[in-house]
Amino acid sequence: MIRWIGAALVIAATGGMGLMGVWRLRRASQALEGLIASLQIMESEICTRMTPMREVLELLGKTAPQSVRGLYRRALGGMGELGMRSFYSIWASAVRASRELALGEDEERVLTELGLCLGRYDVREQAEAISRVRRRLEPALLRAEEQRRRDTKLHAFFGLASGLFAVMILL
């Protein structure tokens, strides 16, 4: 009996690891999707309503897709240090700290560099900079979705299969 319980635990554990992999893939594409959508809102707020940056960050921290709210909340939290630190530094720290976005090196660099332009230039230039970042993130989103489609079943299969394999050997 104990053997069968152990076998079930091994299969559950490896299966769980496989599902974790699936969840990570899903989270990565959701975060990129959310980021692109929130940048679209940011562009509209800055260009159409000329909303001050603090209000933009507050709005996105509350209404952006759940997966990216942390980025805007961290940036908003840093605004109290404006004057002691530049906005770029505040934004860059927020991007660095937002590990939940699971950005690749390139995407993180592009998003960090956006801080050099945000709030510093006129509306047109900020709009161009935000659009540029969105365009650079879109291929990453396509890649992430492609990877998710391709690897979801693989992760699940390998998770369960490795568990079964281990059980067969151990039994």
Add this chain to the structure above:
Amino acid sequence: MTYADRLSERFDGAARLLPGRLRERAERLPAADRAAAEELRLRVGSPAAVLMPEGEISLGGEPVTRRDIELAVEIATGASVHSSQSSMRRGFISCRGGYRMGLCGSVFMSGGGVGGFGAYSSAVIRIGRERRGAADRLLPGLFRDGRFRSTLILAPPGAGKTTLLREIVRRLSSGDGRRPGLRVGLCDERGEIAALREGEPELDVGPRTDILDACPKAEAAMMLLRTMNPQVIAMDEITSPEDIRAVESARNCGVALLATAHGACPADLRSRPAYRPLFEGGVFENTVLIRRDGPVRTYELMKGEPL
């Protein structure tokens, strides 16, 4: 809190618009100097300075860099240059708390007008303040037959026109035992007079004052006339032909006016063609000249039709 404490607090608010290292130097000034300071000045290549009634004093330390001014602009706009774009094209930023940051540097042109600043060379933070009681002796002379008469406050830059305007607005709006308060429509284009923040004035302009903030004076005066039924319309620094047309239109609607203009004396204004419609139409019945000798300001009221 004493008046001197309040003035020191106003200075501290202005110092908070400076980048960290310059702020620390400004905050080290003795309380008496902080209370008397009128402006904070940054010029690339020179140490930051404070304008006192007697003249500028240096804050010492490392010279100001272009980056310092960029940071000050970032603080003043809340990292939102886009929100202050229209005023920056005219060379200033209206900051929270009723401070105004003036800017100089290399300007670039766009669409036939000033597009913005390419590189900053200097900045000045003006410390707007309330001087309660400043208009006490002046106020009775601004009325005739129980009615407030259109008044122009005339002085060179930095003499305290806005401060006096604010105090007269507050007194007119509040009224006193002898006179009821008047409905004052305030055109606060640069946000310096009332320092409106989230709908509430940070500086006291009285209980019966309706404020239009960040709106060009000409449009603001017409909007107030159409919507708020004011008894007095107040505006700071009438300079452009549009402002002067707005003043004339308001006057034709039977509303008393209270305004300020740059100039040492009425003859100064007469020599400028843009102001001709004002003195040809006899718009203002009172002129207040502000004379300044160091920290002491005296007000001279010229009644009748000096323009």
